[in-house]
Amino acid sequence: METLPRISGGMDLPRFKPGVQHPPVTIALPATLVFPLIGHQGRALQACVVAGEHVHAGQLLAPGMAASAKGVVRAIEDHATAHPSGMTAPSVILDVDHTRESAVDASSATLDLAGIVGHGGAGFSLSRKLSTVADRCRCLIINAAECEPGIACDESLLCHDAGAVLEGIKALITYLQPEQCVLAIESDKTHAITSFEDALKEGKATGEIRVLALHPTYPSGAERLLVNQVLKWQGLERLPSHQRPGDRGIACINVATAHAVAQILNTGAATQRLVTVNAHEACTARVTLGTPVQHVLDVLGALPVGAQRVRVGGPLSGFELADLAAPVLTTCNALTVATPVPEEPVLPCIRCGDCVPVCPMGLYPQQLFALAQAQDSKGLQRKGIDRCITCGCCDIACPSFINLTTHFRSAQSRLREHAETERAATHAEALHERHRERVARDEQRTIPGTEAPTRTAVSSALSRARARRKRSG
Amino acid sequence: MSEQHTRRAVDIGLLRQSTGATWRATPVIMRQVILALLPGIVLYAYLIDARVLLGLTIAVIAALLFEAMVMWLRKRPVTSRLGDGSAAVTGVLLALSVPPGLPAWQLIIGCGVAILLAKHVFGGLGHNPFNPAMVAFAVLIVSFPVTMTDWPMTADPVARVALGDPAGTWDAMTSQTPLDRYRAHARITTGDTVFTLSSPGTAWVVIALAWLGGGLWLLWMRVITWHAPVALLVSLGTCHGLATLISPTAMPIGIALLGGATLFGAFFIVTDPVSGAATPRGRLLFGAGVGVLTFLIRQFGSWPEGFAFAVLIMNAAVPLIDRLDRPRVR
Amino acid sequence: MTDIDTHALIVDGLWRRNPALVQLLGLCPLLAVSTSVVDAAALGLATLLTLLVANLAVSLLRKHISEAVRLPLQILVIAGTVTLLELLLAAWLPRLHESLGIFLPLIVTNCLILARTEAFARHHTPDRATIDALATGAGFALALLALGAVREIVGQGTVFAGLDKLTGHTEALPGISLFAAEHGLVLAILPPGAFILLGLMLALLKPGR
Incomplete structure (x- = not known):
């Protein structure tokens, strides 16, 4: 295993990684799921289902937004969202059909990525990201770094489900055909590294995917910084500020996104994600996308009492949740129930x-x-x-x-x-x-001038007409 | 897991403490600056003149009173701002910059100028473009040139011997920091006479070294960064070095660096964050500018010590430095 | 246009639109000559006189001045008045003339005077113009006097020092001394002190307005 150099800047924060020792707790499906019609950077999405429509898991509710369970669309109405501003947004409300899903024919499942958005912070559409590097992918970086304290869902994923992650990575490799594939992870997550390396050995992919250890500095897992570190390791120029990683044939994909790809391959739909829950007892919860936060905490017996509030995300990137009815979506990596500390x-x-x-x-x-x-x-x-x-x-x-x-x-x-x-x-x-x-x-053409059109005007009009004819036929 | 434990995932204050070696709140910074000055102050009182303690007390009280008055006039919370210690630091720095025998009322006027004119007219803590202590110093030295250059020297043995008063019968001399003395004598004697004081007075050197020690402690505690002091000392040293190469009667480099306000200023004045540049490269430029200007004023100006004016001129250049210094985005 | 209330004219000139403290006109002589009460009073009076004569002349001639040449003409009137004044001072109060120096002839370029003739006198009857000149000129002179008094007291601890320059006495009059001159804040006498003190004056007067 090779080590990447420490990023310049950043901070060495305490490595507080709750709830990785135990396997994830699966949260049972709630009665209703909520899917806010908001895309990357707050863009509004157009719903492609109507109220009363029956949908199955994996069916697109809107471009870039797939249903995570079978059910009936109850309504499309305003609903609380997990957003720093505490805003509401038009959302698809889905009444879950708790009868067993008809078995999906996994062999016929195609890698339909339209419904996946990145499980990292920004929620960028995976298909768009892949299309920017398709056919010319030089390097695929799987980002398993999670350097903010209090968030450990990716670590838990690698510890307890490395096989599925590997499967997803392999699918991405098949799709992108990159010259090189690396998985970047902080050097102190020894358990996750061992677990993934075991999976590599089992899957006979040791040569295919290299594991790179990062110095556990916050925020060395940020996409741009990570890409630059890998470029430096490869002995290449870092990204100039106007370039995106895709411009250099680099795809940087979150490890949880890779896991979602595997879910699609196996079941036809990426329906769940892992969420670190810090409450009186820390654990990792496997939550169906669209589940209201209220339900998750209720099942875990961790609903806030008294002055306690729920925080989505870590202490730095996160925010206090205004309404517990807001759903857990792909970008939600941690929930913390605690009494907020008064600000200085x-x-x-x-x-x-x-x-x-x-x-x-x-x-x-x-x-x-x-x-x-x-x-x-x-x-x-x-x-x-x-x-x-x-x-x-x-x-x-x-x-x-x-x-x-x-x-x-x-x-x-x-x-x-x-x-x-x-x-x-x-x-x-x-x-x-x-x-x-x-x-x-x-006007020039229709109103005849007092003097006759000059020779150049006539010839230029003729050449224009010729050009037009050539274009049209 | 206890609630205390869960807090680690939400509390930015805990994260601050966890990076403890590098992080401290603004009031703590101010206290540490005063702490770093203490050894120098003690030596100053013991070796030069105990009246400096009286001056410090008066200056700090006056500065705090002026601060409280302005905060009250500006209808801002009075107590919370006194607690941040910035007014006290200004008072201390001013009291250490002026001669210890300065009449109290002049010192109080100085504090008023520092707090009212230099600080709060521009919006208070964090908004003053000029270093308050240096503004006050400039106003005082322009207004009271006699008392502001009345430096005691009875306790300075080297100076006594050199000036022909080994018994210490003189009470005081005017204009007698080592730097002033050097200037005065360089004019009346030629280079090779022992009388010209080729080294500054021992007491002043000891105090200068105490300032250096306090400054190094602040550096080690990461209250200040090395950029501005080092740039200042290097540029000042280079200028004086070149000057001695050109003209043998110019001030020797040792006196230039150990005498006058050089070390005190290098670690406690040009490191003032508010009126100085805020980026590493900006601080290098700022410190170097102060060094060159100090040299020019010392060498060609009419004032005995050009440091305060050099700082004020470079303070005025800080917005330009800030604007020119573009970040190298990674 | 012609019926402007006399009272309003006076209040405007002295206070509400005080040329020095509100419109900040004529700052150059205001800051340069206000080092002592006597100099300030002398320059204030000279400015007042010039303004009075110029305003009156421009107002009287207003129907005969063509639009195109009005500025040169106004300047001519002002310059003539100032030259007259300067010669008179040189003859009768030579020491005052000496101490005011260049700032006496520079009254010609004081924007305050041209501002009044251009904006007011050439549209109004001579009586209005006279009242306006007296009010505005007095407003300027008072501001000058106030700044001069403050600077003299703070800077050298005296008031009315050198009154002989104004009265024509041959022996020097020391004025009233409040404290020893070496205790004065020399900065107040220097040009930066003028700026700082004027700034403080403006700040103090702001709430009263």
């Missing part, structure tokens, strides 16, 4: 610069913060706000308790919105310009 009062920024060395992206959070407060979009872009992965290292480092990441997140979404309207405006302007040109041309 925020002091003014004293420009100490402690946030600079910890930023894994090499940004200057202090300056970004000042620019964000001044709402200086140009300055923010000049200082690379779009590169911020909102990992939260600067929040921890800040001696004045400023929630820098919150400011950056809202600045990013504001800039994205702005860019979107700008793009729409330029598009409209271009259309208008073309229209005006055409009208001007038409």
